[in-house]
Amino acid sequence: MVVNDDALDRQSLLLRGSLDMCVLVLVDREPQHAYGVVEKLAAFGFEQISYGTIYPLVTRLRRQGLVDQHSEASTGGPARNILTTTPNGRAAMARWITQWQQTATNISALLDAPAKGEAHALQFE
Amino acid sequence: MRSSSNNDHEAIAAWIGLVVARWADVGVSRSDQRRLRGDLEKDLLEALANGAPVASLTAEDPAAFADQVAVANDIPIAAQPQAAVATNRSLAATGLAGGALGAVVAWKFVYPLANRLPDFTAMPETAFAVLVHAVAATVVLLSSVAAIWWRFRDDKTIGRTIAFAGPLILVAGALSVAPTMAFASLVNFSFNPLVILVEFAIVGGFVSSAIVLARRLTTRSAQTLAE
Numbered sequence: 001m002v003v004n005d006d007a008l009d010r011q012s013l014l015l016r017g018s019l020d021m022c023v024l025v026l027v028d029r030e031p032q033h034a035y036g037v038v039e040k041l042a043a044f045g046f047e048q049i050s051y052g053t054i055y056p057l058v059t060r061l062r063r064q065g066l067v068d069q070h071s072e073a074s075t076g077g078p079a080r081n082i083l084t085t086t087p088n089g090r091a092a093m094a095r096w097i098t099q100w101q102q103t104a105t106n107i108s109a110l111l112d113a114p115a116k117g118e119a120h121a122l123q124f125e
Numbered sequence: 126m127r128s129s130s131n132n133d134h135e136a137i138a139a140w141i142g143l144v145v146a147r148w149a150d151v152g153v154s155r156s157d158q159r160r161l162r163g164d165l166e167k168d169l170l171e172a173l174a175n176g177a178p179v180a181s182l183t184a185e186d187p188a189a190f191a192d193q194v195a196v197a198n199d200i201p202i203a204a205q206p207q208a209a210v211a212t213n214r215s216l217a218a219t220g221l222a223g224g225a226l227g228a229v230v231a232w233k234f235v236y237p238l239a240n241r242l243p244d245f246t247a248m249p250e251t252a253f254a255v256l257v258h259a260v261a262a263t264v265v266l267l268s269s270v271a272a273i274w275w276r277f278r279d280d281k282t283i284g285r286t287i288a289f290a291g292p293l294i295l296v297a298g299a300l301s302v303a304p305t306m307a308f309a310s311l312v313n314f315s316f317n318p319l320v321i322l323v324e325f326a327i328v329g330g331f332v333s334s335a336i337v338l339a340r341r342l343t344t345r346s347a348q349t350l351a352e
Contacts, residue, residue: 035172035182051177052185055168056193063199081171 008048015046020057021096022046027067028085028093034058037083058083066092133179137169140183147191152203161194211277211286216340217333220290223272224265224332231261266294269332282343290339297335301328 015022026032026040034054041049061067066089071079085093141162148158169182195202209215239257248256270287277283305327312320 033171033175034168035175035177038177038181050184051172051182052190052193055165056190056197059164059194060197063197079171080175081168 011046012048015049018096018100019049019053020061021093021100023054023057023061024066024085024089024093024096027083028090031082031084033081034083061089065089133173134170136179136183137166137173140187141166141169143187144191144194147188148195151192151195153195153200157195157198157200161198161200165194209276209279211280211283211340213337213340216273216277216286217336219272219276220269220294220336221329221332224269224294226272227265227268228261230268231264235261235264262295262298265298266291269294273336285346286339286343289342290336293335293339294332297331298328301331 022041023037026037030036030040032040035051037058038049038051038054041054058067058069062069062083065086067083068086068089069081069083072082074080144165145158145162148161153161172182173179192202235257239253239260270291273290274283274287277286280286305324308327309315309320309324
């Protein structure tokens with residue numbers, strides 16, 4: 001997909017308030033490393049989200065007690081830092097998803113509402 | 126999982142070095158730097174071991190990344206002082222201030238020292254006077270360029286400006302001798318403060334012009350290189 005700079009900026013702006021929710025959802029579905037989150041986001045079309053964006057975000061979520069990080073032994077490599085959601089993280093995720101869905105519903109209703117002229121035209125039909 | 130190369134590890138280490146340098150610049154304590162560095166190093170090396178391309182791991186601007194990680198850890202970061210902007214006026218003022226400081230040093234130390242030297246050389250008086258003036262001029266020149274370098278050390282082109290300015294200031298200083306002495310002779314070598322001020326202004330004008338010319342030559346050479 002070729003996206004111009006304006007579209008990327010706009011997408012970043014839209015994501016800014018919801019990226020932490022997306023990260024919580026991904027980690028809750030499958031405990032993983034920060035770079036795994038980057039790869040999962042890319043698989044959902046968010047290729048512009050880099051490790052440099054996710055690492056500080058995950059750090060903040062850890063400080064807020066919403067995700068936990070623990071080392072897991074791995075075969076043939078260094079111990080793996082695995083991120084998991086905490087009970088507080090799951091509660092926050094549920095709240096944020098509800099908020100997101102409400103906002104998305106409202107925006108969809110706004111976008112789907114007929115323009116003023118169209119509404120009159122419908123009335124006189 | 127793929128094995129990462131030494132080059133990858135070196136690239137990661139270099140990038141972490143820049144991040145840590147930024148933490149030091151913005152006032153993150155040494156103990157916090159160590160902790161954040163340890164966490165970051167471990168995380169990056171694991172990502173690398175799991176096949177993440179080193180370019181994507183280090184794509185972020187290290188300074189911006191360091192700030193974000195510090196803030197995410199609730200560590201306050203100090204605002205960075207603005208780097209001095211090298212304009213013709215600021216460069217000339219800095220060069221003159223440094224030169225004036227050097228002149229005071231030469232006047233207070235170089236000349237008195239020369240006068241106290243025992244007459245142990247067979248050097249002719251004129252040659253000795255030239256040598257003493259040359260030492261004094263060197264002190265003034267070094268002080269002037271040191272002041273420019275120190276104030277504008279964040280400017281990547283300042284080294285080239287100083288390379289041009291050094292010889293140009295020497296030439297300007299030499300050229301300023303004739304008009305200054307002519308003026309001094311006109312006023313019977315008076316020590317009136319106003320006369321001294323005018324003499325300083327003549328020398329300062331020559332030196333300032335040399336510094337401005339050095340900056341122009343720097344800009345021109347940078348443009349030539351860019352083309």
